[in-house]
Amino acid sequence: MLTSVVKDGKSLGEMIRSRQQSLEAREAARLQEITFGTIRWSLRLDAVVSQLLKKPMRNKDTDVKVLLWQALYEIIYMRTPDYAVVSSYAALTNKMRKGWAKSLVNASLREFLRSREQLLANADASPPSRHSVPEWLYSSVSRDWPDQAEACLLSFNKKAPLVLRVNTQQLSRDDYLAELTAADIDAAVAQLGNDSIAVSSGVRVEALPGFEQGQFAVQDSAAQLAAELLKPAASERVLDACAAPGGKTAHLAGLQPGIHLTAIDNDAHRLTRVEENLQRLGHDGVTLHCADAADLSSWWDDVPFNAILLDAPCSALGVLRRHPDIRHLRRDTDINVLAATQLRLLKTLWPTLARGGRLVYVTCSILKQENQQVVAEFLRGQADAAEVDIDATWGLKCQHGRQILPGQHNSDGFYYAILARQ
């Protein structure tokens, strides 16, 4: 699976989820720890591996390089006994039908055990390796957030808390907290979001009280601000333009059941998850379209919306701590393309907004190019658009909108701007 992330750009989360279904809880948790941990630290581990190899590994042997990352992860971060790691990972090369690599793996790991401190010190001498991020990402964060860069980079590699949003159509946050306490689960109100709870006990989501009944959704506390900022009012027509997997759609539907909510996504597979989530939480009456939001003729009935949520496709660098594979899946060249898509979506959707209506622009990116620069460019070209100040204490006020950096408020990184049509 790790090789598929690195070579084929596959998402680790999706691969893991299907594999975990056939495992018992303890094994599923161990699989998650090893794979997510290895990918999280892969660029630091790679800086060690490249010192251990006499020449770079050939592309077709990426799996052997990944095997070394994983073995080193177990030694450094999981404290698996050294001898067990060396013998079992060397033996794995036979299972991979790469018996030729057995002595290489064996010798490399033994060399690491002999010179561990020096090898790690060499790797950590380079700041991008020390933080286990590609150089372009290190430079972008340092350029955009010089004062916060170190804290932001450190929080990329911390494990994210499990955060829930209580379905207040069913019960209050206090009532659900009491249910958790009664079930002996450590939990407390999270720093952001009116209905959020951070769970500190290591429990499977499906095993939490009220999962089947839809008493809560899993949603980071910073993500919960989107629907709160849009503040849907009864009988308004509301559009969720990029909806899947439906975290914010469900929040909008739960905040104000009297709205006429339309949710769109251009990915049919992801849209089925919106349906499942709405069903579990008991929100019906949402109109779903599988369509390109920018192709108005394919889905819009020409009746304007009072409020639009544009949770635009983005680099997702703000959620790197939850999706550590993003450091391999994203390239610096993606950012220009994403910023162009974000601006195009904003411009195309604008005419669907009623005069006097508002649009909340959201990304889970932390790069200015995808956030305030998109909004600035949009405002320059749109005479009937005005920014509405976000009256809040969270995050950082930007030239346009507000930015939450990963780790601030113990939440993911998110960007928000509110635009009103005059």
Ligand SMILES: C[S@@+](CC[C@H](N)C(=O)[O-])C[C@H]1O[C@@H](n2cnc3c(N)ncnc32)[C@H](O)[C@@H]1O
């Ligand atoms: C950041 S995610 C949305 C997350 C979602 N709002 C939530 O809270 O669960 C962005 C979504 O936009 C969708 N998307 C990308 N381009 C789109 C387009 N042109 N039209 C509609 N959806 C699009 C992607 O499939 C993806 O599901």
